Amino acid sequence: MISALRTLCLLPLLFGTVASTTPEAVKPKITTVYVVRHAEKATEQNPQDPPLTEAGQARARALAEVLRKAPIVAVYSTNTRRTKDTATPLAEAKKRTIEPYEANAPGLAALAARIRQTPQGKAVLVVGHSNTILETVEALGAPRPVPTIGDDEFSYLFEVKLPASGGPATATARNYGGGK
Template sequence: MNALLALILAAALALPAHAMPDLVILVRHAERAAEPASDPGLTPAGEQRALALAEALAGTRVDAILTTQFRRTRDTAAPLARAQGLQPQVIEARRGGAAEHVQAVADAVRARTGTVLVVGHSNTVPAILTALGGPQMTEICETSFHHILLLRPGAGWMQLGYGAPSPAPAAGCL
């Protein structure tokens, strides 16, 4: 019996430690165009913001980028992905399944190490921050695109801005 217990303990100790990134960077996609309604890309201002994100993170080694399947998130991440030679991982967002999507993104982040950039949406970025151990926050305003949330798991978080300032927010949202 003691030999079996020792074998189980040795096997458990040999398992890799649960991965978790050192830094999680969360942003909402940049300004989106109106058309096509089903999957718009970025406006010229959004393209500039995507470049500003790459510039803001130029001195940071990003190890992984997570986006949704929507063009606006992929286009926001593209300049940084090109600059750092990364292929973003797409985490599918399905209609009506925001909670499932948030959990899938949080699980994908937890499976990584180093620095992870998450490009999400106004209703998911705050929820992903909370799912990863950050504070509960209000949603991001529909007109707000400049927020960058930095989370050091187990150590704290901060909110910064990047690119051109967004219009003044409506009451009750970032």
């Protein structure tokens, strides 16, 4: 009997404690989706597909800096020069290829489905336009964090959280890169 009792007392020393929970184990895993509008564009150079202005290039670099520690595994952009140029600094820093998507209703639904396949605990960037980024947030299942985006507003960075449980998505808005 004493031998069996001694063995039971030694088991935790040999195998560790039983089922300890750490904050990481308790914390639910989520996928984070960063949604931004392209940076400032130079419409006088090419009204159909304008490049970024110097301020826009600086904003694109600021975006890469703001998200440099984020576990970005995918970068999505519409097929315009201004959106791709906004995504490029971060894509290059994270060694990711920019993946195109269509910013219409079926395209946003397809994008949302692709994003939901992202591993939990990872993040993606989506670059769109003033008239599509709030729709992108909604396609991901979150309510709009702001009612509208003005044509002169470039600094919004939306953070959409997609819980692993399939529960409701949430979205918050902040600004980056200074200015509007």
